[in-house]
Each structure stands twice: as C-alpha cells, then as structure tokens.
Amino acid sequence: MTALPPSLERWFDSRGWSLHPHQRAMLERKDAPALLLIAPTGGGKTLAGFLPTLAELGEAPAPGLHTLYVSPLKALAADIKRNLRTPIEEAGLAIRVEDRTGDTPGSRKKRQRADPPHILLTTPESLALLTSYEDAGRTFAGLQRVIVDEIHALAESKRGDQLMLALARLQTLRPELRRVGLSATVEDPEAIARLLARHPDPCAILEADPGPDPDISMLVTEDAPPWSGGGAAYAIPAVLDEVRRHKTTLIFHNTRAQAEIFFHKLWLANEDALPIGIHHGSLDRQQRERVEAAMVRGDLRAIVCTGSLDLGIDWGDVDLVIQVGAPKNVKRLVQRIGRANHRYNAPSKALLVPANRFEVVECVAALQAVRDRDLDGESRGPGPRDVLCQHILIAAAAGPFDADMLYAEMISAGAYAGLTRAAFDACLEFCATGGYALRAYDQWQRIRQRADGLWELRDPRSAVRIRQNIGTIQDSDTLKVRWRGRGGAPLGEIEEGFAASLTPGDTFLIGGQIVRYEGLRELVVEVTRDAHRKPKIATFAGTKFATSTQLSARIVEMFQQPDWPELPAHTADWLRLQRDVSRLPEPGRLLIESFPHDGRESLVAYGFAGRNAMQTLGLLLTKRMEEEGLAPMGFVSTDYAVLIWGLDAVTDPVPLFDLARLEAGLDGWLQGNAVMKRTFRASATIAGLIERQVGAQRKTGRQATMSSDILYDTLVKYDPDHLLLQITREEAMRGLVDFARIREMTERVGDRIDLVRLDRVTPLAAPLFLEPGRIPIRGEADERLLEEEVTRLLDASGLATVGGGTG
Structure with missing residues (x-):
C-alpha cells in the first residue's frame, strides 16, 4: 500500500482520526485502470478518492496537472476545494488545488491552461471546453488520475455522455490515465462500472460497509391528506413542529413551483419567526450563495429546496430531511435522506409527507424499498448522437483529426461502444455539410476533409463559436x-x-x-x-419527475395484500372500498373502469406507467377512440392512470390498446406536434446546428424557437430522413413522450384487459376528477353536441318540421 506523506499521517493523528477500511482499500488499489467506489453518505468517499493523489504527490510534488476531479455541480467543486485545502494546508503539503467552472474568471482560466494546478476541480462542460483547445496536449501532459464524483447523477443524463467522450479524449492523450468513480446511490454497479471504464476494459468495484439503516418514516398528521394536489399545505403545522425540534431541516420538493408555494405558506405560519430560507435553481446565484453560507454557519433552522441541494455537499449540521410529495424515485430519495447526519455510521433521519391520498400509498411503498435497499433506475440505452456531433466539432476545434482514430476513441466510451461506423460517418457528414437540405448554406458547413485525409475546421475562426456553445444542459426560455x-x-x-x-x-x-x-x-x-x-x-423550469417503474410495481403489489396495516386508516379504508365496489389493479393485467358521470361517459385506464407515458397514452387512446367513432371529449392523466370522458361508453377496450396502431397514431401525432419542435430545438442546439451564443450576444428563447421552428419545418418538408429528425424522434420517444413505457405495458399485459362497468365513480377514480391539467379533444363529439343543441332549439321553437323538404 502506498503510504501517506508523514505530515498528513501526523495531521490525521492530531485529530484522532483513522482511515476507514474502504479508504485504505482505495490506497491499496490505486493502480487499477478503473475503480468504482460505492460508499454511504458521510463515509468519506471523496477523501477516499483523493488519498492516492495525496500519497503520490507527497510533500514535494512535480509541477503540472496530476488529478482531475469532475463534479456535476459547480457548488460541489467549490465545497471540495474548501475541504481539501484544510488537510493540505495544515499538513504543510505543497499541493496546489484550484477549481475551474463557469464562474471562474477568464484570466485564471487562461493561466490554468498554461500552468495547471496539481489538482483541478471542474464540471463536464468546463472539461469539454478544455479539450477543445489546441494546447490541450500540454495542459494534460502530466495527468494521471480522473475522479468522477456523484457518478450516478451524471450517468442519467447527456452530461454524463459528454463527460465520457471527454475522458476518451483524455485517454488518447494520456493512455495510462486511471479513472475513479464515486457514488453513494447506485442501483446497478455493473452498469455504472461499464460506463466508467474504457471499453472493453473492466472496472473494479469496491463497496464500503453501507452503515446503519436510515431512520425514516411517514409524517402522521391529524388532518388526512386531500384527494388531489401537490402542495401538502395540510401538513404545514406538523412540519413546523418538526423544524422546532431539530437543529437544521432540509425540506425537499419535486418542483420549484411547489417549493415556492410551500415556503410562502410556511413563512405565513411561522409565528415563532424561525429563520428559514429557500433554495432552487431559478433563484439568483448570489441569493443561493447567501442561503448556502447561512446553512454552513448554522444560521438557518429550515431550508425549503429542490434537487439543487441533492448532492454530496456538507451543508452544516442538518439533522432532519423532510421530503414533501411522493419521492417518485427510490434512488433520489436515498440521496436526499443522506443529507441528514452527514457522518459515517450515523443513521440519517427523514420524514415523508404525502401531498395527497394516493401519495400515502406511494410513500409507504418507497419506505419499504429503502428498508429493502432496493434502488430503482431506468436503462438509458445507447449514447445520443447529438452529443456525438458536438464532440466531433470539439475535436475539430482542437486541431485536424483523423476520422478513423476519432471513431476508435468514441467507441471506447461505454455508452457509444455499439456505435456503428455508418452512424459515425452520418454524424461526420452532418458536421461537414449540415445534411442534404442545408448543404447549400455556408453557415452549416463547419468542417472539411483535407487532401491528406485529415479533417479540420472550414474556417478556423469558428472554433470560438463552437466553444461558446459547448454543453448539453438546455436552458429553458x-x-x-x-x-x-x-x-x-x-x-x-x-x-x-x-x-x-x-x-x-x-x-x-x-x-x-x-x-x-x-x-x-x-x-x-x-x-x-x-x-x-x-x-x-411562476411556472419555473425544471424536471417533472415520473414515478419509476420499480416503485409503480411495488404499489400494484401492495394492492394485492388482504389488508394494509402499514397504511393510515383513512387510506386503508379507501382501498378496501375500491375493492368492494370495483377491483384493484393487478400485476400483469390492465384494469379499465367505465361509468357515467356528470352527463358524460368516463373511462379510466390504470396503467401505472409514469406521468409522461400516461399523458401520451391519453393522447393516443383518444385518437384511437375517435377512429372507432366513440367521440371522446377530453382527458387528464397522473402517474398511475388516465381519465377520458366523452359521449359513448367503451364496451371493448382491447382494440384500443393495439400496440401497432398506437405507435402509428404516435407517428402521426408527433409529426407536427410542439413536443417534436421542442425536442428538435434541444438536439439541434447540442449538435451545433443552432447557436444560442453568438459573440457576446445570447439569443432569447423566442429567437431560438423561431430559428429552430423554421429549420424543423424545412427539414420535414425537404429532407424527412435528415439525421437531426432521426435524433429528434429518438429523443422524444424516450424523453417527453416516454413511449417505451407504453410499449412495455402493452406487451406485458397483452389481451389481459379487465373492463369493469359501474354505475358511478369509483374511489380510486375519484381523485382524477380533481386533477388540474385537463386536455380537451376537439372532434366528432363537438359536432354531435352542436347538432343535438341545434335540434333541441328547433324542437323547442316548433321549426324542426318546417321547410324540411325545400331546396
């Protein structure tokens, strides 16, 4: 095992600290080409990742960049810099640590390229930018290790794909580069290991002692949750009581708008004037930093927040986490729970607050999953091609490149291991010409092939514009x-x-x-x-989480119990009544309820496929119903069901769920839909077809939308097989539309569809009638209602039979 510098050993001794077993194991396995450490929150996993670096640099380090640390958050990089400097400075180590993010001054960024520190802390976007410079080879000349922190968070997004392509570039520059991934919440370690490793090389996995189970429960209040809604206002008094009983409480919400509403109501009820704050990504950076600083000082008793405080920053003496609203995803819940009692082998304490009656069931299912250490996650599939196009432009900005070598480099990144040469060449052609319909325009001819076979920028000055637009995070308008x-x-x-x-x-x-x-x-x-x-x-931007398929399956399994002693009486009684008057959804089957309500016919399909998929299913089912002459009038959807109302009762639902016809309907619906245009704009921006930043000017959202809409309509009309239209459909299908979940549901269910005809609304369907976001359907139903109304008026006036035969 590599020894730590004596001064650092003495520093540990002076504090009475000793290394945890997984930290010693990291030192012992420091030479592994790729190593994934899974350790609980508060277990010192970030220090474990840096110990080999500190040991190798020692007390007299050679100049140059030795270790690169990549974090999903700028704030996390800054926090790690503070935490690293303490042992380095107090142990007298001559190690220079700096961060490089979007907030770093330009003069320092320029100096870092020529004179990099020993340890550089950065983000995926800043790393991609560093690799785009001609002097990247000199900047990374001494690089020996890369540490990717909170790798689970990056693995779920295009930022992770961008990062892995950048690591592939670094590995070309430094073939002996070692990779380290750190995470506390990984549902599939093998999948993360494959992502981290240089394909096809293996990645070793080191799992630390997970520590004690968290102290987690559901908040019990005197008032029952409402039937619908997401604000949990009923729980404000009980939440304030918990805040009074603890030092610092983080109150997580799933959306920024919900956080704003809850904070406002909490403040109005805060008669004791407890110091509370709010933190989310739409607030001004200085305001967020003031809240962060107050948290570290221990000045705040509670902070209402969103995913902006999810990750591994040590925010002072937090001793309670409250999750308001169903967590939707067990892995995210575990990550948030870990913010409390951020110490090794200290159980985290958390409370779940269901926002409505159905969320009581989801919260109990999530609690069971946490206790079973059963994390959830969705497979992301192959690496997206819009990110690949951007990487080609980044490579060109750094200087001439050989296409064969770049292709070999790209398929060494795990998500792109299955990339075919034809798919790569299509992206190369797109970067060179813009595609068939756009090849006549100079602005989209960005690279060209030289006589010697190498590819280069057509105009070297375009490197600046490429760098200005690097990144995969799509700013909302x-x-x-x-x-x-x-x-x-x-x-x-x-x-x-x-x-x-x-x-x-x-x-x-x-x-x-x-x-x-x-x-x-x-x-x-x-x-x-x-x-x-x-x-x-304010309709803040931000992710609208869908309940994971694993958590949905747990909920349906709960329905099969003969009774529910773990549920509050009001919720258990609700489910028992549903079973008495109708039935509860079952695994492997699809429950359809049909009943009259308010002069219309209603149909409820309990698909449990998540909000995006159920929304899409509502659109497709109403389209199928129109094709069958059933006159639907509108629908509303939740994570677990879709409610459709119309003029006619459905007597045979099986044909409505024919997968081939649903998919055909989806293709027709997507063609001119705003979802496709929005997805196209995002992919076109990542791929470099649309620039959000031109010189010092940043386009407004409206300007970017106009540009992308014109391009989209042009390509649909003149080049329907254009690469970006292919990418757009792929992204829409797995993102906003989430058709994969509908496909999985229909294939799993087959013809096992149970139609229950009733004479009134059922207990499980009742909350759907209170849901916001109703979508009207304009079609045959409107015409029939208008015709009936005209006939009624004519009958009332005695004119129905007058002039019936005139021409």
Whole structure:
C-alpha cells in the first residue's frame, strides 16, 4: 500500500482520526485502470478518492496537472476545494488545488491552461471546453488520475455522455490515465462500472460497509391528506413542529413551483419567526450563495429546496430531511435522506409527507424499498448522437483529426461502444455539410476533409463559436427578474411563456416573496414588492419527475395484500372500498373502469406507467377512440392512470390498446406536434446546428424557437430522413413522450384487459376528477353536441318540421 506523506499521517493523528477500511482499500488499489467506489453518505468517499493523489504527490510534488476531479455541480467543486485545502494546508503539503467552472474568471482560466494546478476541480462542460483547445496536449501532459464524483447523477443524463467522450479524449492523450468513480446511490454497479471504464476494459468495484439503516418514516398528521394536489399545505403545522425540534431541516420538493408555494405558506405560519430560507435553481446565484453560507454557519433552522441541494455537499449540521410529495424515485430519495447526519455510521433521519391520498400509498411503498435497499433506475440505452456531433466539432476545434482514430476513441466510451461506423460517418457528414437540405448554406458547413485525409475546421475562426456553445444542459426560455429601478438587485428567473402572460399589476412568487409585475425592460422583468395580494405562481423550469417503474410495481403489489396495516386508516379504508365496489389493479393485467358521470361517459385506464407515458397514452387512446367513432371529449392523466370522458361508453377496450396502431397514431401525432419542435430545438442546439451564443450576444428563447421552428419545418418538408429528425424522434420517444413505457405495458399485459362497468365513480377514480391539467379533444363529439343543441332549439321553437323538404 502506498503510504501517506508523514505530515498528513501526523495531521490525521492530531485529530484522532483513522482511515476507514474502504479508504485504505482505495490506497491499496490505486493502480487499477478503473475503480468504482460505492460508499454511504458521510463515509468519506471523496477523501477516499483523493488519498492516492495525496500519497503520490507527497510533500514535494512535480509541477503540472496530476488529478482531475469532475463534479456535476459547480457548488460541489467549490465545497471540495474548501475541504481539501484544510488537510493540505495544515499538513504543510505543497499541493496546489484550484477549481475551474463557469464562474471562474477568464484570466485564471487562461493561466490554468498554461500552468495547471496539481489538482483541478471542474464540471463536464468546463472539461469539454478544455479539450477543445489546441494546447490541450500540454495542459494534460502530466495527468494521471480522473475522479468522477456523484457518478450516478451524471450517468442519467447527456452530461454524463459528454463527460465520457471527454475522458476518451483524455485517454488518447494520456493512455495510462486511471479513472475513479464515486457514488453513494447506485442501483446497478455493473452498469455504472461499464460506463466508467474504457471499453472493453473492466472496472473494479469496491463497496464500503453501507452503515446503519436510515431512520425514516411517514409524517402522521391529524388532518388526512386531500384527494388531489401537490402542495401538502395540510401538513404545514406538523412540519413546523418538526423544524422546532431539530437543529437544521432540509425540506425537499419535486418542483420549484411547489417549493415556492410551500415556503410562502410556511413563512405565513411561522409565528415563532424561525429563520428559514429557500433554495432552487431559478433563484439568483448570489441569493443561493447567501442561503448556502447561512446553512454552513448554522444560521438557518429550515431550508425549503429542490434537487439543487441533492448532492454530496456538507451543508452544516442538518439533522432532519423532510421530503414533501411522493419521492417518485427510490434512488433520489436515498440521496436526499443522506443529507441528514452527514457522518459515517450515523443513521440519517427523514420524514415523508404525502401531498395527497394516493401519495400515502406511494410513500409507504418507497419506505419499504429503502428498508429493502432496493434502488430503482431506468436503462438509458445507447449514447445520443447529438452529443456525438458536438464532440466531433470539439475535436475539430482542437486541431485536424483523423476520422478513423476519432471513431476508435468514441467507441471506447461505454455508452457509444455499439456505435456503428455508418452512424459515425452520418454524424461526420452532418458536421461537414449540415445534411442534404442545408448543404447549400455556408453557415452549416463547419468542417472539411483535407487532401491528406485529415479533417479540420472550414474556417478556423469558428472554433470560438463552437466553444461558446459547448454543453448539453438546455436552458429553458427564461427572463431575468429584478427589482425595479436603476441597479435593481436580481431575484432570479421565470419562463418566457409565464412572463408573456403577465400584465402590469399581476403578482407572482419568487424567492418566497410576492412581487408585482411592472413591465419588461430590455428583456428583464421588473418588479416591485407587494405583500398583500394572492400571487400567481411562476411556472419555473425544471424536471417533472415520473414515478419509476420499480416503485409503480411495488404499489400494484401492495394492492394485492388482504389488508394494509402499514397504511393510515383513512387510506386503508379507501382501498378496501375500491375493492368492494370495483377491483384493484393487478400485476400483469390492465384494469379499465367505465361509468357515467356528470352527463358524460368516463373511462379510466390504470396503467401505472409514469406521468409522461400516461399523458401520451391519453393522447393516443383518444385518437384511437375517435377512429372507432366513440367521440371522446377530453382527458387528464397522473402517474398511475388516465381519465377520458366523452359521449359513448367503451364496451371493448382491447382494440384500443393495439400496440401497432398506437405507435402509428404516435407517428402521426408527433409529426407536427410542439413536443417534436421542442425536442428538435434541444438536439439541434447540442449538435451545433443552432447557436444560442453568438459573440457576446445570447439569443432569447423566442429567437431560438423561431430559428429552430423554421429549420424543423424545412427539414420535414425537404429532407424527412435528415439525421437531426432521426435524433429528434429518438429523443422524444424516450424523453417527453416516454413511449417505451407504453410499449412495455402493452406487451406485458397483452389481451389481459379487465373492463369493469359501474354505475358511478369509483374511489380510486375519484381523485382524477380533481386533477388540474385537463386536455380537451376537439372532434366528432363537438359536432354531435352542436347538432343535438341545434335540434333541441328547433324542437323547442316548433321549426324542426318546417321547410324540411325545400331546396
């Protein structure tokens, strides 16, 4: 085992600390080409990742970059820098540590390329940018190790694909480079190991003692949760009681808008004036940093937050985590729980607060999954090709490249191991010409092949624009919000669409404050304080989580129990009543309920496929019903069901779920749908067809939308097999539409569809009638209703038989 520098050993001794077994194991296995460490939150896994680096650099390190640390969050990189500097400085080690993110000044970034520190802490985007420079070979000349922290978070997104392509480039520059991945929550270690390793090389997996089970339960309140909704306002008094009983409480929400609403109501009920804060990604960076600093100092008793505080930053003395709303995903819940009692072998303490009656069932299922250490996750499939196109442009910005060598480099990245040469060549051709319909335009002819066979930028000056647009995070179309007046302080951002709906005098919530919209000035929303009116709610950007398939399966399995002693009485009684008047959904079968309600015929399909998939299923089923002449009028969906109302009762639902016809209907629906245009804009931006940043100017969301819509319509008309249209369909199918879940559901169920005809609304269906977001269907039903109304009026006036035979 490599020994630590004596001064660092003495530093550990002075604090009475000793290395944990997994930290010693990291030192022993420091020479592994790829190593994945899975250790519990608070188990010192980040220090474990750095111990081999500190041992190798010792007390007299050679100049140059030795270790690169990659984090999903800028704040996490800054936090690690603070934590690393303590042992380095107090042990007197001559090791230079710096971070490099979007917040780093340009002068320091330029210096880091020529004179890199021993340890550089960065993000996937900044690393991709570093690899795009001609002097990348010099910058990374001494690189020996790469540490990817919170690798599970990166593995689930295009940022992870971008990172692995960048690591493939680094491995070409430094063939002996060693890779280390760190995570506390991994449902499939082998899959993460394959992603981390250089394909086809193996990756060793080191699992630490998971520590004690978390102390996690569901918050019990005197008031039962409402039948629908996501705010959990009923639980405010009980949540405040928990805040009073603990030092620091993190109160997580699944969306930013829900966090704003809850914080506002919590503040109004906070009669003890407890110091509480709010933190989410739409708030101004300075405001977020003030909240973070207050957390570290221990000045706040509670922080209402979203996924912005999910990951492994040590936020002071947090001793309780509250999750408001069903967690939707067990792995995310475990990650959030780990923010409490952030110490090794100390059980985390957490409470779940269901927002409505059905979420009580989901919360209990999630609690069981946590206790069984049964994490969930979705397979992402092959690496997306829009990211691959961007990587080709990054390679060209760094200098001429050989296509064969670049292809070999790309297929060494796990997600792209199955990439065919034909698919690579199609991306290369796209970068060179823009595709058949666009090849006549110079702006999309970005690279060319030289006489010697190497590829290079057609115009070397375009390297600057490529670098300005590197990244896979798609900004939502947002506008800055500031207090009115010269030099007004920034508050955060709201979506353009929401801003367009405002008129002067309207109020909305941001940062927990009610503000009054005064006007739009130079693309900035100007507001003033208004604490006396009921606000609108800003439609903040951010992920709308869908319940995982594994958690959904647990819920359906719970329904099969003869009774539910683990559920509150009100919820158990609700399920028993459902079983008495109808039936409960069963594994491997699809329950359909049909009943009259409010003068219409209603149909409920309990698919349990997640919100996006159920929304898509609603669209496709109503389309199929129109084809069958059943006159649907509208639908609404949740994670577990879709409710459709119309004029006619469905007597045979099996033909409606024919997979081939559903998919055909999807293709027709997608062709001109806004979902496709939105997905196209995202993929076209990543692939470099659309630039959001040109020089010092950044396009507004509306400008980018207009550009992408024109391009989309042009390609659909003149080049329907264009590479980007292929990519767009792939992305829409697995993202916003989530058709894979519908396919899995229909294939699993087959013709085992149970239609239950009833004379009234059932207990399980009742909450659906209270759901917001109803989508009307304009079609045959409107015509029939209009015809009936005209006939009624004619009958009432005695004109129905007058003039019937005139021409």
